[in-house]
Amino acid sequence: MLRTLFSPRIMGLHVLTIGVLIAFILLGRWQLGVFQDSGKPRASVDPGPVAVGTLAPTGAQLNGELVGRRVTAGGVYEADRQLLVADRRADVDAPGGKVSRDAGYWVLTPLKLDDGTLMPVVRGWVARSDDPAVAAVPQGRVTVTGRLRPQEGTDSVQRRAGGLPAGQVQTVSTGELINLWTGQRVRTGYVVAQPPSGSLAQVKVSPPIVGGTLTWRNLAYAANWWIFAGFAVFMWFHFVRDAVRADRDRAKSPEMALEG
Numbered sequence: 001m002l003r004t005l006f007s008p009r010i011m012g013l014h015v016l017t018i019g020v021l022i023a024f025i026l027l028g029r030w031q032l033g034v035f036q037d038s039g040k041p042r043a044s045v046d047p048g049p050v051a052v053g054t055l056a057p058t059g060a061q062l063n064g065e066l067v068g069r070r071v072t073a074g075g076v077y078e079a080d081r082q083l084l085v086a087d088r089r090a091d092v093d094a095p096g097g098k099v100s101r102d103a104g105y106w107v108l109t110p111l112k113l114d115d116g117t118l119m120p121v122v123r124g125w126v127a128r129s130d131d132p133a134v135a136a137v138p139q140g141r142v143t144v145t146g147r148l149r150p151q152e153g154t155d156s157v158q159r160r161a162g163g164l165p166a167g168q169v170q171t172v173s174t175g176e177l178i179n180l181w182t183g184q185r186v187r188t189g190y191v192v193a194q195p196p197s198g199s200l201a202q203v204k205v206s207p208p209i210v211g212g213t214l215t216w217r218n219l220a221y222a223a224n225w226w227i228f229a230g231f232a233v234f235m236w237f238h239f240v241r242d243a244v245r246a247d248r249d250r251a252k253s254p255e256m257a258l259e260g
Helices: 008-038 174-180 216-259
Strands: 070-077 083-088 104-113 118-126 141-149 190-193
Touching: 008 216, 070 118, 118 141, 118 174
Parallel strands: 118 190
Antiparallel strands: 070 104, 070 141, 083 104, 104 118, 141 190
């Protein structure tokens, strides 16, 4: 049997089978990787800016597909209604949670649009609440460009013990802003200004992100390659078994002739 297994003809079969197995397994892993990558979130096509009034409603939820869209808003800042959002970094994608050492404030100023509604605008970030840039609110009519973000839930952050000073809030919640800016219609969500206002630091915000769609066809391809690998092992086994049987039969034939 060993002589058959290590004969040149069968050794060539061993090498060919190993090569086929490696190739099929790698091809299957490649297709599996394509399948896994297809389900990962990815940045969508970033369209040009549109008027914020066409995307941010009043009295309704913000459509998830609109989060991160570039918008423009024209109006007048109402400096007397300005608020500071406490315990925030200059990173819009990391609100709340445990307060970090570099936490500061978002400067949230309502922009009164031409239709009389208020659009909350994060004009930028400061490290200290007494920074002079906080009070430097642009006067007169302005045009703000930025990205639209959804309102935050009031339970989405860790609350400070003892509450906050007057003029500060913990979240950018439309419901809370309606209570603070009484008598005003407030649009849902908020705009992160890009570029920031004056000498305020830029608050980082990501473009629209869409969830990936799993390509099940690639998973089927991966399974097919691994099935082919199993079939190659099956064929190798049968070829080797037939070769061993044939050699045994040839070895027995002379013996049987002599006995006859």
